[in-house]
Amino acid sequence: MGWEFRRSAPSDNVMVPATSDPFESPKWAPPVWHMPPVLVLLVNLVRGLVGLVLVLVRHWPTTLTVAGLGWLTYLGGWQLLTLLAGWVSLGLGCWAWFGWPTFLSLVLRPARARWRYLTVYRRNWRPVMVMSGLAFYRNAREYLPTIVRVEVTKTTDRVLVKMLSGQPPSIWHDHVENLAHGFEAAICRIRTAKRPARRWRGRGRAGQDWPGHIWLELVRDDALSKPVSVTALPASQVDLSRLPVGRREDSSPWLVRLLGTHLLIAGATGAGKGSVLWSLVRAMLPAIRAGLVQVWGIDPKRMELAFGRGIFNRYSDDTSGGMVDLLEDAVDEMSKRAARFGGVTRTFIPTVADPFIVVMVDELAFLTAYSPDRDLKRRALAALSTLTSQGRSVGVCVVGALQDPRKDVINIRNLFPTRIALRLDESEQVDMVLGDGAYDRGALADQISPLPEVGAGVGYIRLEDSPDPVRVRAGWVSDADIAAMAAYLSEAA
Numbered sequence: 001m002g003w004e005f006r007r008s009a010p011s012d013n014v015m016v017p018a019t020s021d022p023f024e025s026p027k028w029a030p031p032v033w034h035m036p037p038v039l040v041l042l043v044n045l046v047r048g049l050v051g052l053v054l055v056l057v058r059h060w061p062t063t064l065t066v067a068g069l070g071w072l073t074y075l076g077g078w079q080l081l082t083l084l085a086g087w088v089s090l091g092l093g094c095w096a097w098f099g100w101p102t103f104l105s106l107v108l109r110p111a112r113a114r115w116r117y118l119t120v121y122r123r124n125w126r127p128v129m130v131m132s133g134l135a136f137y138r139n140a141r142e143y144l145p146t147i148v149r150v151e152v153t154k155t156t157d158r159v160l161v162k163m164l165s166g167q168p169p170s171i172w173h174d175h176v177e178n179l180a181h182g183f184e185a186a187i188c189r190i191r192t193a194k195r196p197a198r199r200w201r202g203r204g205r206a207g208q209d210w211p212g213h214i215w216l217e218l219v220r221d222d223a224l225s226k227p228v229s230v231t232a233l234p235a236s237q238v239d240l241s242r243l244p245v246g247r248r249e250d251s252s253p254w255l256v257r258l259l260g261t262h263l264l265i266a267g268a269t270g271a272g273k274g275s276v277l278w279s280l281v282r283a284m285l286p287a288i289r290a291g292l293v294q295v296w297g298i299d300p301k302r303m304e305l306a307f308g309r310g311i312f313n314r315y316s317d318d319t320s321g322g323m324v325d326l327l328e329d330a331v332d333e334m335s336k337r338a339a340r341f342g343g344v345t346r347t348f349i350p351t352v353a354d355p356f357i358v359v360m361v362d363e364l365a366f367l368t369a370y371s372p373d374r375d376l377k378r379r380a381l382a383a384l385s386t387l388t389s390q391g392r393s394v395g396v397c398v399v400g401a402l403q404d405p406r407k408d409v410i411n412i413r414n415l416f417p418t419r420i421a422l423r424l425d426e427s428e429q430v431d432m433v434l435g436d437g438a439y440d441r442g443a444l445a446d447q448i449s450p451l452p453e454v455g456a457g458v459g460y461i462r463l464e465d466s467p468d469p470v471r472v473r474a475g476w477v478s479d480a481d482i483a484a485m486a487a488y489l490s491e492a493a
Ligand SMILES: Nc1ncnc2c1ncn2[C@@H]1O[C@H](COP(=O)(O)OP(=O)(O)OP(=O)(O)O)[C@@H](O)[C@H]1O
Pocket: 227, 228, 267, 268, 269, 270, 271, 272, 273, 274, 275, 304, 403, 452, 453, 456, 457, 458, 473, 474, 475, 476, 477
């Protein structure tokens, strides 16, 4: 070991003249100052002490806990410490027993997040960043993005990252595969970060997008790899803006709004569109029974809705015009309501006299594109366009399923404010359904498994408050469940 201080920044290099060969060109090297050993030791000692104080201050909760425990041991010996540990364990046990949700969110999850941070993310951060090409080198210095926080849920880890200055999130989107493999996750997605409320800087901007920061969402266990059981029949209260139809990837309920919107479900054949339709009907069942909601079913294929036709207030699978008549009846009802409500109210509240009408169409494309009768096609398109452009405010909602979302098949898809992309054949179709950029943001609907038990009912949605798609799976409604639903309604009749 040389007794010297080196300044390692290459930008600080000085020219070192060649000593042996006067014709040799000079070299550039860091400057070296020779110092007395005592001074070097003293400086290193001061550096070490300052570093220690900084670590103790930065980790002040741990410092205080250890200091407190040490002081207690000094006062009462190890017996006092054991007694204390017993009381703390008992307290935590009681908390977990009586208040599991708060124990989970305030103790267990933060502890697990800390553990995952130490054992997975901090440990592998540098190699993963370097191998993914997300680190940056300049003048022999390495610059790494930094981990701000780690959060865990039952199935997913979320890592808040401060990117390098000037680094765009799109670079991270390009490396999701490296990140998933590097941190041993099944899936990695990049999410927009929002400014936290507690920061003293920019407090007024809390909840807005946080430039320079992103969330890495790393799915450890795929909670949607097995069929999701059907949702329980709701109690009498039905909230038409939060209908439970399945589960989200983070294991929370997947809630769908129908009040004040129209819903388009796109999915290739066998993608599980039927399970979304039936889950919606199931979620509204008490309101249907109470007469506050009416579901009008249209099933050109005669395979899906036909099975539970008794559940629908009106139903048609008549390809020779009955289905279009039903759509036009819905338009008539809508116009009558508009005439009555106009100037009186702007908010629709379902009543028995004016129930919320859901027009459910299993294969929209049959009406808009595949029907051989040109006139019927024109009438169907006109009725659907009118309903989807004017029906929201008077309590008429269109729920349409279709296999092919291309424009030549359905040119009114933008009139459906809420859209669900189940398994699709091509990646381009994802943006057609969910909007531009959805595929890049992680809605990989073309990669959903075609195996029914793994991928049927799995899809992506976009929530109202975020551009980032969320992976969901609809509850699996079996034929027996549909029969039970029909029986539930006929009991009341
Ligand atoms: N949510 C689900 N969970 C598990 N399996 C499902 C789910 N939904 C559907 N399936 C399975 O996938 C099969 C196909 O589903 P479904 O008929 O609903 O697809 P689809 O999208 O309506 O197809 P198509 O457009 O051809 O009618 C069903 O027979 C069922 O076995």
